[in-house]
Amino acid sequence: MAMDRNQASLSQPDAEWRMATLLTAPSAAIGRGVFRWVRNLGAGSIFLLLALAMIFRPKQFHKIAQQIYYIGASSSLVILLVGLFTGMVLSLQSYHALVKFGAEGSLGTLVALSLIRELGPVLTAIMITARAGSAMTAEIGVQRISEQIDALGTMRIHPLKYLVSPRITASIISFPLLTGFFDLIGILGGYITGVMILGVNSGIYFHRVQASVELKDITDGFIKAIVFAVIVSTICCYQGYFAHMRTDSHGAKAVGRATTSAVVLSCVLILVADYMVTSLLI
Amino acid sequence: MDTPLIEFKDVTKRFGSRTVLERVNLQIYEGQVTTIIGLSGAGKSVLLKHIIGLVTPDEGTIFFRGKPLTEMKKSEMTANLAQMSYMFQDNALFDSMTVYENIALPLRETTNLGEAEIDRRVVARIEQTELVEASHKYPSELSGGMQKRAALARALVTDPQIVLFDEPTTGQDPVRKNAILSMIAEYQRKFGFTAILVSHEIPDVCFISNRILALYDRTVVFQGTPEELENFDHPFHHEIIHSLEGLREELTGLHSRRQFEVLYRNQLKQRALDDTYCVVVFTLETLDDIIAAFGHEAGQKAIQTMGAFIDKHFGAIGGFSTRLHINEFVAMLSDCDLAEAEAIMEDFTRDFQDHGIQDIWNGASKQTDSEQCVDFTVLGGLAQGWPNTEIGAVIDLARSQQKEV
Numbered sequence: 047m048a049m050d051r052n053q054a055s056l057s058q059p060d061a062e063w064r065m066a067t068l069l070t071a072p073s074a075a076i077g078r079g080v081f082r083w084v085r086n087l088g089a090g091s092i093f094l095l096l097a098l099a100m101i102f103r104p105k106q107f108h109k110i111a112q113q114i115y116y117i118g119a120s121s122s123l124v125i126l127l128v129g130l131f132t133g134m135v136l137s138l139q140s141y142h143a144l145v146k147f148g149a150e151g152s153l154g155t156l157v158a159l160s161l162i163r164e165l166g167p168v169l170t171a172i173m174i175t176a177r178a179g180s181a182m183t184a185e186i187g188v189q190r191i192s193e194q195i196d197a198l199g200t201m202r203i204h205p206l207k208y209l210v211s212p213r214i215t216a217s218i219i220s221f222p223l224l225t226g227f228f229d230l231i232g233i234l235g236g237y238i239t240g241v242m243i244l245g246v247n248s249g250i251y252f253h254r255v256q257a258s259v260e261l262k263d264i265t266d267g268f269i270k271a272i273v274f275a276v277i278v279s280t281i282c283c284y285q286g287y288f289a290h291m292r293t294d295s296h297g298a299k300a301v302g303r304a305t306t307s308a309v310v311l312s313c314v315l316i317l318v319a320d321y322m323v324t325s326l327l328i
Numbered sequence: 329m330d331t332p333l334i335e336f337k338d339v340t341k342r343f344g345s346r347t348v349l350e351r352v353n354l355q356i357y358e359g360q361v362t363t364i365i366g367l368s369g370a371g372k373s374v375l376l377k378h379i380i381g382l383v384t385p386d387e388g389t390i391f392f393r394g395k396p397l398t399e400m401k402k403s404e405m406t407a408n409l410a411q412m413s414y415m416f417q418d419n420a421l422f423d424s425m426t427v428y429e430n431i432a433l434p435l436r437e438t439t440n441l442g443e444a445e446i447d448r449r450v451v452a453r454i455e456q457t458e459l460v461e462a463s464h465k466y467p468s469e470l471s472g473g474m475q476k477r478a479a480l481a482r483a484l485v486t487d488p489q490i491v492l493f494d495e496p497t498t499g500q501d502p503v504r505k506n507a508i509l510s511m512i513a514e515y516q517r518k519f520g521f522t523a524i525l526v527s528h529e530i531p532d533v534c535f536i537s538n539r540i541l542a543l544y545d546r547t548v549v550f551q552g553t554p555e556e557l558e559n560f561d562h563p564f565h566h567e568i569i570h571s572l573e574g575l576r577e578e579l580t581g582l583h584s585r586r587q588f589e590v591l592y593r594n595q596l597k598q599r600a601l602d603d604t605y606c607v608v609v610f611t612l613e614t615l616d617d618i619i620a621a622f623g624h625e626a627g628q629k630a631i632q633t634m635g636a637f638i639d640k641h642f643g644a645i646g647g648f649s650t651r652l653h654i655n656e657f658v659a660m661l662s663d664c665d666l667a668e669a670e671a672i673m674e675d676f677t678r679d680f681q682d683h684g685i686q687d688i689w690n691g692a693s694k695q696t697d698s699e700q701c702v703d704f705t706v707l708g709g710l711a712q713g714w715p716n717t718e719i720g721a722v723i724d725l726a727r728s729q730q731k732e733v
Contacts, residue, residue, distance in 0.1 A: 105436070105437060188423075192418065192420060193418060194420050194422055194423075196382055196420065197414070199381075199382065200380055200382070200409075200413065200414035201413075201434040201438065203437045203438060208437065
């Protein structure tokens, strides 16, 4: 009996401690998550700054050109298809809404402004994330786990200079160019649906496009594209570069998870950044 | 002795709660081949990565030419690293680049050499490492041995002063393994760099090493010459060396030196004091010429053939043999006097001239298209011993009696 009482008296604080842990567990998890997020944000910023500082080092031109070809030129077909159908469907939906108010003549304005201000930069960034961003993470991640990045270090080749800096630079150059391409193709897609299929006057369509689009709309779209380029390339390179530091997996699995994280995080941050940049520019 | 090139003082490294290196003290001297031996997972690669700065110690100090790394400026560190080259255990070749591009990479990225000069140097290394046909292939299209040689070529293309080799012979067959070690030894002699190897290929690495460091139970328990390691009385010697060495040498098929000693002692126990035995010492005198003419693999084939012929002639009549040095063999004939031994040696010489040289030529010509000839000299020496004579003295005597056979 005496022993039972002892056990009961010992287990009392233990039970209280367990209850307290249970109650504070969610806030502790949130706290850990916030700390991890802040730490990654800081590390990512330093990673970006170091990579940007190495853009103008010698022997970078060829590597940047190679990356522009891969991120930019090779993505043209995907951008063409997405841009064309985005413009076509936008035109189709808008026409049926505008026709109710007898304002189908404004179709060109609606298609052009929607594409140049919002859809062009956002959809281009998301498509490049899916096509080139995921490849960046996987490629750098594999190089990390197979010690190729360590090998660069032993050869006195700075891995950030060799692997990351050209990719970020090429993204900063390619994103606005592809955004411009997307906008043009999208307006053309709108023309195909609006003018060639639904019978809007061709002259009015192009007149509205020309009259409504200002230089500020185009520059704002390009600013967004550059911001997205920095976000996507930094996140994708960072996730691959530190794939070996993941605590949830190792080896090839870590590269797979890093790629998934890079794509999801990039897409979410593109939309968040879109709102923030729009708020600043508007 | 001179100031060590690299010195560890009480270096400790932990990964989480696991201590990999504990109070490691070691010295590595300039211009030598130093080999770090130990079992797999003993922390040899971690130790090597400390030297090149890929890993930093949790405790202790690493000195480079007498100066602690922690007190060096960044520019000094960079200059030190510029003298080093590292060959990774898993090669770490860039799989999206061809062999040629992999080897050219450090020259293209870290020097201002013109493309013609880069091409000259890369092609020279490709030829030296016998990779001409593979130069435009990707690493995934190569065998493990070829990948190893590509990594070796990349490590040497910048003419470094210090080269670190992490398990350079893993996954190779005996001939290739010894060819790579022989290549490292040759380049080390030719270019005078300091070679630091991590390996558990005993006894093969002992033939090319000036110094051996033994890593056991998280610390360095031995530093010295390969000869000193033979007499090292420590659990490391009994547990590790014996388990790594095996009973027979992989390349030649002859007994390991330890096994040779065991057999010799067993024979002695059964002998009366006036019983005699004979020792024959053979030296493949022109090994360097064979390597120069036909390559390292041909050289190793020659050693392998020598070993096979010695075993065939001396093993068949109850003798036993081992390899003393890279090109030196010793055979012991018990219950044998000098006249009998000379008759056996004459038999060996005839058979070797008739068939052995042809076998060596076949092995060499498989490795190269070269039609050139090379002088081929084998020395042999005989000496007689008694159970109360030191085997070392008998071997020395046989060596001093060597003549062309």
